[in-house]
Amino acid sequence: MAGLAAARGGALPGPARRWLLLAAATLQQAGLTFVRFGIPVLAPFARADLGLSLADTGVLLGAFDLGALLTFYVTGRLTDRLGERAVMAAGAVVTGLLAAAAAASDSFAGLVLWLALAGTGFPSSQVAGSQAVIGWFPVWERGLAMGIRQAGLPAGGFAAAIILALFAHRAGWRQALLVAATACAASGILTYAILPAGDPEEAAAGATGRRGRPGQGERGMPSPHPGRTRGRCWRGGETPASFWEVPRWFVRNGVVVWTTVMACLLAAVQFSVTGYLPLFLEDVFGWPRDAAARLLLAVHAGGMAGRLAWGWLSDRVYRGERARPLAIVAACGAVVAGGLALLAAFPARGTA
Numbered sequence: 001m002a003g004l005a006a007a008r009g010g011a012l013p014g015p016a017r018r019w020l021l022l023a024a025a026t027l028q029q030a031g032l033t034f035v036r037f038g039i040p041v042l043a044p045f046a047r048a049d050l051g052l053s054l055a056d057t058g059v060l061l062g063a064f065d066l067g068a069l070l071t072f073y074v075t076g077r078l079t080d081r082l083g084e085r086a087v088m089a090a091g092a093v094v095t096g097l098l099a100a101a102a103a104a105s106d107s108f109a110g111l112v113l114w115l116a117l118a119g120t121g122f123p124s125s126q127v128a129g130s131q132a133v134i135g136w137f138p139v140w141e142r143g144l145a146m147g148i149r150q151a152g153l154p155a156g157g158f159a160a161a162i163i164l165a166l167f168a169h170r171a172g173w174r175q176a177l178l179v180a181a182t183a184c185a186a187s188g189i190l191t192y193a194i195l196p197a198g199d200p201e202e203a204a205a206g207a208t209g210r211r212g213r214p215g216q217g218e219r220g221m222p223s224p225h226p227g228r229t230r231g232r233c234w235r236g237g238e239t240p241a242s243f244w245e246v247p248r249w250f251v252r253n254g255v256v257v258w259t260t261v262m263a264c265l266l267a268a269v270q271f272s273v274t275g276y277l278p279l280f281l282e283d284v285f286g287w288p289r290d291a292a293a294r295l296l297l298a299v300h301a302g303g304m305a306g307r308l309a310w311g312w313l314s315d316r317v318y319r320g321e322r323a324r325p326l327a328i329v330a331a332c333g334a335v336v337a338g339g340l341a342l343l344a345a346f347p348a349r350g351t352a
Contacts, residue, residue, distance in 0.1 A: 018136040022145055024194040025132055029125040029152030030159065031092050031187025035099045036122060037157030038164045038180040039064055039115070040275045041296065044282050044289040045173035050108055054279070061275040063112045067119025075123035077243065084132040089192035091124020096185025103177040118181075125152070132195070139320050147311020154303030157274065157296060165293035255323075262330050269337045274299055 039061060047057045079087045095118045102114035129149055137145040160180065167176035241249075250256055274296060281292035306329075314325045 018145075021136055021195060022133065022148060024191050025088070025125075025129045026149050026152040026155070028088050028092050028187045028191040029129055029149060030156035031184040032095055032122050032125050033153045033156030034160050034164075035095055035118065035156075035177075035180045035184050036064055037153075037274060037296070037300070038160035038177065040278060041160050041164045041293040042168055042173040042176055043275070044278050044292060045168045045176075046111070047279070048289070049173060050111075052108065054283075056108065057279065058275075059112055060108075060115070063115040064119035064122070065271070067116040068122040069119075071120040072123040072127065073247070075127045076246075079124075079128040079131060083197070084128040084135075085192060085195040085197055087124050087128040088132070088195065089188045091121035091128070092188025092191060093121070093185045094188075095119070095121030096181045096183075096188065099181035099184060100178055103174045103181060140315060143311040143314035143320070143322070144308075145311070147307045147309075147314075150311070151304045151307040154300035154307070158300040158304065161294055161296040161300060165290045168293075169290040259326070266330065266333045266337075269333065269340070270303075273340070 043057055043061055046052065046060065047054075050056075052060065075087060075091070098114055098118035098121070102111050102118060105111045105114050130146065133145050133149050134142060164176040164180055167179055277295060277299070278289070278292040281287040281295060282289055287295075310325055310329060314320070314322055318325050
């Protein structure tokens with residue numbers, strides 16, 4: 001394939017080819033989040049069907065993320081060894097199959113367990129997908145490309161708020177979850193068919209004339225971690241960093257640590273809103289479950305717009321500098337989170 005030739009021949013994929021690859025990576029991201037953000041859409045239906053308390057529903061909402069949390073680092077290691085194509089495809093297929101098992105579960109404990117296991121495939125889009133985009137695109141297009149790929153997260157949620165809410169209302173939440181699982185697995189198969197088997201980073205090296213070395217990160221951002229600068233097992237060459245070497249590098253790098261903390265805080269606010277908003281609208285305002293789920297359309301539409309806009313701005317306005325727009329995004333997120341906290345202090349009035 002052209003992508004494989006590019007990876008081995010030391011040149012970036014042509015413009016049409018790399019945008020096709022980006023479309024495939026974005027679709028895989030959306031397939032995974034069709035399940036991930038479909039869970040909050042289906043939570044009110046599952047709560048009513050299984051007779052769950054609000055606390056039980058919170059466990060249900062967090063199960064998928066727990067599985068993802070425990071496997072992010074392992075997914076990174078597998079990406080270094082097996083390559084982006086294999087990890088992205090396998091991640092989506094695994095999540096799809098295990099989400100289908102969750103839909104068939106006849107107990108709350110089984111549902112939580114299967115969803116946690118389904119979450120183990122989710123990091124494939126974040127880890128391998130991001131790494132692939134960095135290899136496919138030159139630095140001056142990378143912000144927009146990453147923004148487009150990241151827009152796959154809310155795009156999957158947007159689709160879930162429309163499609164899964166309708167299926168759950170008409171056929172039940174289990175059938176809706178099965179629809180999401182099928183779409184997720186299909187996105188993994190399509191990803192495997194489209195993505196090249198070669199190494200995207202090799203393509204980037206051919207275009208820039210160098211591989212990443214310590215101290216050569218993008219403007220305003222830290223250098224690559226040691227696991228990425230010592231070769232890949234799946235290609236042969238040098239032995240990669242040991243399992244514990246990268247975590248040691250991580251804790252010594254203050255920029256990366258604080259960036260991670262900031263990302264966790266922002267994600268906590270985002271996931272709290274997307275997870276509990278439908279439940280809140282149903283319990284406090286008496287909204288129908290499908291209507292409450294559809295309000296998430298506004299949340300995910302804003303997420304898509306923001307990812308595209310900030311990616312473009314980081315390329316065109318900040319000229320490849322990532323740290324400053326990242327700080328601005330964090331500040332904006334803190335202001336919005338504070339505004340939501342103030343709104344929560346006022347008593348709810350009226351009904352939908």
